[in-house]
Amino acid sequence: MKRHHSLDFVVGLFVLAGIFAFLLLALKVSGLQDFSSVLGKDDTFVLKANFSNIGGLKPRSRVTIGGVNVGRVKNISLDSQNESYDAVVEMTFTPDVANKIPDDSTAGIRTAGLIGDNYIAITPGASENYLKSGETIVETNSALVLEDLISKFVFSKTSGTDADSEAPVAPASNAPSKNSKEDK
């Protein structure tokens, strides 16, 4: 009988070690902070933004304000209905910034480091009116595509002095609030 109890104990230890390893993998290795994102309960506050070019942005990319993670990209789709062919990016936010983002905020797609992942940086505006869930951030900056920059640079070098007239060949995708004009 005593032998049997020690067997239970050892198997229990084994299972506990497995669960402990799972928690370590979840919390320490994959840096999971909020369990709500695993359970899919973070869809309470969602904002949209239209970009003319999203570069390498992917679903589950980070959304930051002032460099602090405040959410993730939930979904990316193409807006083919009003002929703008913009990418519509849906973002979910953590509860602590819900309903606290001014409606004149700017969303831009940035790159972490030179060859890092793309993420969305939101620069809060000064407005007293706050965006509600499901609304769209109007002011956007598209992704900085390295190839475009290089081709712009190369074109301006090869065509010499009249570079200014040649420059618009490369898409001026970084002009702020370009999308806001297209929306209307």
Add this chain to the structure above:
Amino acid sequence: MNDQNLEKYKPNWFQQLLDYMNLKINIIGFNTINYVESIGKAGIVLFIAMFHKPNFRKSFPLLLKQIYSVGVLSLPIILAASFFIGMVLGLQGYTILVKYGADQTVGQLIALSLVRELGPVVGALLFAGRAGSALTAEIGHMKATEQLASLEMMGIDPIHRVVTPRFWAGFYSLPLLTLIFNVVAIWGGFLVAVGWLGLDSGSFWSNMSAAVNFQEDVINGIIKSVVFGFVVTWVALYQGLEALPTSEGISMATTRTVVYSSLLILALDFVLTAIMFGGLA
């Protein structure tokens, strides 16, 4: 006279060739039918073992005993192997990445390669060698000494009594072993990279946690290990039940268990990786 002999001999020789080929084709057909039959038998064993209505009060102690012999007794080899694999990953990753000034990403390399691939696959290979072969030998010996037949004589279904607890024990044990494998290997890599080679421990962990995604990497790794546990235990139990009841038969069955389950693990790993990380489906 010589010509006559030849005339007689020629069709005979041709007939022999035909007979020989006929025999060979027969053997191929026989083997194919045997093979399909054995897959069918394995499926039936699996079905009976899985969908048997459990009697918790009776079957739980049996399951516990099997988790002990399948899971807990596999721990030492898993712990030792994972520790060394983690240390080798740390060392190799460092010597290559330091050339590009990217030695801060060693943690990321160790964690991603372990959680996605090495943990589930190497864990399952070790499990097949340690626990799968033991299961086959045990059940094969039970069959050879007619313990299974005597259980049946007493009105106890040997599959419910012997196979089912072993199946579930393997099914539960391998994912737990894989999780422990991953953690110990990452710790081994940490010891080499930070303790020995002098990387910064903060950037080791933060790069790791920035790169590893819980759902994509950790959960997919666990799904892999669940599939491998299922396959390895199934192969081991079936080979044990089908072993020839001689000492040579048991040794052959044990060999087959390790060979088949290793190959299945590697092939399934490719399929699973293609589905999970290859952008298919």
